[in-house]
Amino acid sequence: MSPAINPAITLAAGEASEHRPLIISLFAVFVAATLVITVWAGRQTKDAADFYAGGRQFTGFQNGLAVSGDYMSAASFLGIAGAIALFGYDGFLYSIGFLVAWLVALLLVAEPLRNSGRYTMGDVLAYRMRQRPVRTAAGTSTIVVSIFYLLAQMAGAGVLVSLLLGITSDGGKIGIVALVGVLMIVYVTIGGMKGTTWVQMVKAVLLIVGALLLTFLVLLKFHFNVSDLLGKAADNSGKGAAFLEPGLKYGATGTTKLDFISLGIALVLGTAGLPHILIRFYTVPTAKAARKSVIWAIGLIGAFYLMTLALGFGAAALIKPDEIIASNKAGNTAAPLLALHLGGVDSNWGAILLATISAVAFATILAVVAGLTLASSSSFAHDIYANVIKKGQASEKQEVNAARYATVGIGAVSILLGALARDLNVAGLVALAFAVAASANLPTILYSLFWKRFTTNGALWSIYGGLVTAVGLVLFSPVVSGKPTSMFPDADFHWFPLENPGIVSIPVGFLLGVVGTLLSKEEPDTMKYAELEVRSLTGTGAH
Amino acid sequence: MATETPPPAKEQHRLPSPEEFAEVQQSAEFGELRRSYRSFAFPLTVGFITWYLLYVLLSNYAGDFMGTKVVGNINMALVLGLAQFLTTFLIAWWYARRAATELDPRAEAIKSRMEAGA
Numbered sequence: 001m002s003p004a005i006n007p008a009i010t011l012a013a014g015e016a017s018e019h020r021p022l023i024i025s026l027f028a029v030f031v032a033a034t035l036v037i038t039v040w041a042g043r044q045t046k047d048a049a050d051f052y053a054g055g056r057q058f059t060g061f062q063n064g065l066a067v068s069g070d071y072m073s074a075a076s077f078l079g080i081a082g083a084i085a086l087f088g089y090d091g092f093l094y095s096i097g098f099l100v101a102w103l104v105a106l107l108l109v110a111e112p113l114r115n116s117g118r119y120t121m122g123d124v125l126a127y128r129m130r131q132r133p134v135r136t137a138a139g140t141s142t143i144v145v146s147i148f149y150l151l152a153q154m155a156g157a158g159v160l161v162s163l164l165l166g167i168t169s170d171g172g173k174i175g176i177v178a179l180v181g182v183l184m185i186v187y188v189t190i191g192g193m194k195g196t197t198w199v200q201m202v203k204a205v206l207l208i209v210g211a212l213l214l215t216f217l218v219l220l221k222f223h224f225n226v227s228d229l230l231g232k233a234a235d236n237s238g239k240g241a242a243f244l245e246p247g248l249k250y251g252a253t254g255t256t257k258l259d260f261i262s263l264g265i266a267l268v269l270g271t272a273g274l275p276h277i278l279i280r281f282y283t284v285p286t287a288k289a290a291r292k293s294v295i296w297a298i299g300l301i302g303a304f305y306l307m308t309l310a311l312g313f314g315a316a317a318l319i320k321p322d323e324i325i326a327s328n329k330a331g332n333t334a335a336p337l338l339a340l341h342l343g344g345v346d347s348n349w350g351a352i353l354l355a356t357i358s359a360v361a362f363a364t365i366l367a368v369v370a371g372l373t374l375a376s377s378s379s380f381a382h383d384i385y386a387n388v389i390k391k392g393q394a395s396e397k398q399e400v401n402a403a404r405y406a407t408v409g410i411g412a413v414s415i416l417l418g419a420l421a422r423d424l425n426v427a428g429l430v431a432l433a434f435a436v437a438a439s440a441n442l443p444t445i446l447y448s449l450f451w452k453r454f455t456t457n458g459a460l461w462s463i464y465g466g467l468v469t470a471v472g473l474v475l476f477s478p479v480v481s482g483k484p485t486s487m488f489p490d491a492d493f494h495w496f497p498l499e500n501p502g503i504v505s506i507p508v509g510f511l512l513g514v515v516g517t518l519l520s521k522e523e524p525d526t527m528k529y530a531e532l533e534v535r536s537l538t539g540t541g542a543h
Numbered sequence: 544m545a546t547e548t549p550p551p552a553k554e555q556h557r558l559p560s561p562e563e564f565a566e567v568q569q570s571a572e573f574g575e576l577r578r579s580y581r582s583f584a585f586p587l588t589v590g591f592i593t594w595y596l597l598y599v600l601l602s603n604y605a606g607d608f609m610g611t612k613v614v615g616n617i618n619m620a621l622v623l624g625l626a627q628f629l630t631t632f633l634i635a636w637w638y639a640r641r642a643a644t645e646l647d648p649r650a651e652a653i654k655s656r657m658e659a660g661a
Binding site for chain 1: 551558559561564565567568569573576577580581584587591592595596598599600601603604606609611614615616617618620621624628629631632634635636638639642647650651653654657658
């Protein structure tokens, strides 16, 4: 299983081991700082609103920073830069979809959600429905989406450290994945939403500064002439002008073109259905502050994605494509390799820059992983444990304790799955989470908020139908089996030709919501809808 | 964790009754707020999603057009991609401005009246 050893990589690893004390110190400083924050936040966490929603006292700007920190995951930093470095322009689609998607959250979801929910996405979905079935469904889809997303982050962590510390053994990579898992359990159980939010803010600043530094160095190399940078990238890639045009990854056949459309739809509709993003809007006091958070997030995330263009094309221009592939089949290490080359492969600066950027990427992964774990354990405790199992009779203390236990369970599951997914492109994996979120969550969120007739039955059909379709199609897609790049390359049970299921599963999710509603004899609860509508638009009675 | 201590006292507003919510939902004032929100947000959503899908389709099926050089090595594909960024920023700014002038004052008026119990 160990990848072919490439001279440049052994060089990198050799440099790295020479500077191992530095690298380990940088990692340790970040981990120590975040643990201090976590313990401090833990002391201030007194009730359920503190644990789930950070006390709802963050400002719009703070939360905007934290939202960016939560969103700019390893997929954005490592995955997109890698995809651009290998496939040129086609990698850029990710950035565009990931950014435009925020408008759906801004225009349709963030403010009504803030006004009508309390701790979880399930609060809004179940608002005017029968509580137990809808909360069970919402909790299930929250956990599935978050685990897909976690997988991607875990894969990124394994990849990074193998590059950095020269660990190529499977045991070593799995050890790192386990370490990430343990840290995230600590962050969430002790710090709750308050700790997680602060960790995300710190990480967002580090990531933006790191990306700015690399972007500056790349542009400096090309005397701030973007056209030269692009030209050099096209030449060095060996693909010529085609590298700068769409089609290199997705243009081969009619099927891959369809896959591109599928990916595009999943990206733009996924964000507003991601539970770990949605619960961030509960950390601010009002809908206006939630709006402000999104505006800040759009600015910060947009700026960051513009920089990933420079990173991806910079890597393509300065590093031979073989070297990128040899280091990681899916291109996930392009950004750290770029840092090494910008500093100089044989120089101390190269090693220092590599270590710094890798530490930033590691911080990125830890923060996102903590946010995801919090979202899924909150939903387990608040939706499933408190409202379904205990039928609303659990005390706050019991509920928060249930969330802590759930954190440990989810940590364990993601460590196991993360070990399996380590060779997949992290941006591709995250795109699957987006597809599942857009199919299972977004339809019900929108129908609940805006469609008077929508019923419990419709919600259940939409959530479960979207979820089963999306996950089922992934299971039988080339992502899992049938290709050398699959999770199980030696098996072949794929019959669905596309890697991303969105083009089928998203319409299915929307359609089933309508069909389930029209087929049920149940009358919608008009009084509850009046309450939800007035509350979601005005904030009357909001927590 | 001291989760058993009661939450700090936050401002408590009166929670209106279900009948009050139903009455407000039927009121002309709320109807105006809803119309003002939906007539802005819904068409705009359709608009930006269409524009985004157009871009995706052009990338797929209009390779020659997207490969047209604009300046140096900067081609149409890159320009249109960056245009997506620009329109996203502009729409976000436009919505925020419009929400502040058209939606917030109306929502605030309804909320304060309902919570005061008038």
